[in-house]
Amino acid sequence: MIKLFQPPPSFNAANASPFCIKLEVLLKMAKLPYEIVIEGDPRKGPTGKIPFVEIDGKLIGDSGLIQNLLEAERGVNFHENLTDEQKAISLAFTRLIEEHLYWVLVYSRWMEDENWLVLKSAFFGQLPIPLRWILPNVIKKQVLKNMIGHGIARHDKTTIYQMAGENLTAIAGFLDDKPYAFGDQANTLDATLYGLLSAIIDADMNSELKTAALSHDNLVNYTSRMREEFFPEL
DSSP: OEEEEEOOOBTTBSOSOHHHHHHHHHHHHTTOOEEEEEOOOGGGSTTSSSOEEEETTEEEEOHHHHHHHHHHHSOOOTTTTOOHHHHHHHHHHHHHIIIIIHHHHHHHHHTSHHHHHHHHHHHHTTSOTTHHHHHHHHHHHHHHHHHHHHSGGGSOHHHHHHHHHHHHHHHHHHHTTOSBTTBSSOOHHHHHHHHHHHHHHTSSOOOHHHHHHHTOHHHHHHHHHHHHHHOTTO
């Protein structure tokens, strides 16, 4: 049995982390039995991040590496029936989503005052005093440092959301009216797309990022379909 370590559902989405959503969708796509272990401390994972899994007694982190392991050792093919061109497109959009658009999501949650209050309460509200007063701002400063290191936080707010809007327009244009990224069968790109789009559209936080996503009806409809298929209990 695969053990999936991740925080509990939050913000009206399957998880606060789009990577947790992505990984759980992949496990469901592969029809592999798994058990969710609620874990909110990323330091317990092998890469210092959540999600991570335990397979055959070994801890593995990073959703992409876990996906590769499932394909190599469990005989799963998340790119079944895709051409080489489609595989290249899948990789390109995955990089766009996980290496750029994701960081705008982080910015919208941690740097927008209204969303920061929601996030702070959800992530740190149960900590004892004085940690509840001290730790949130310490971690927020680290998150900002990470965003500056990435480069996204070196831009002003208007530019950040403008670039995100361009990303979302590209995704909407690619999806068009298709049920899934590449036709009638969900694959790894759909897990990645849904994880990020759900974190934007389903989460009960407002920002210019969410407004931009909601302006594309096909992204809203796609997110709703994926949610009904993979998380009908929500």
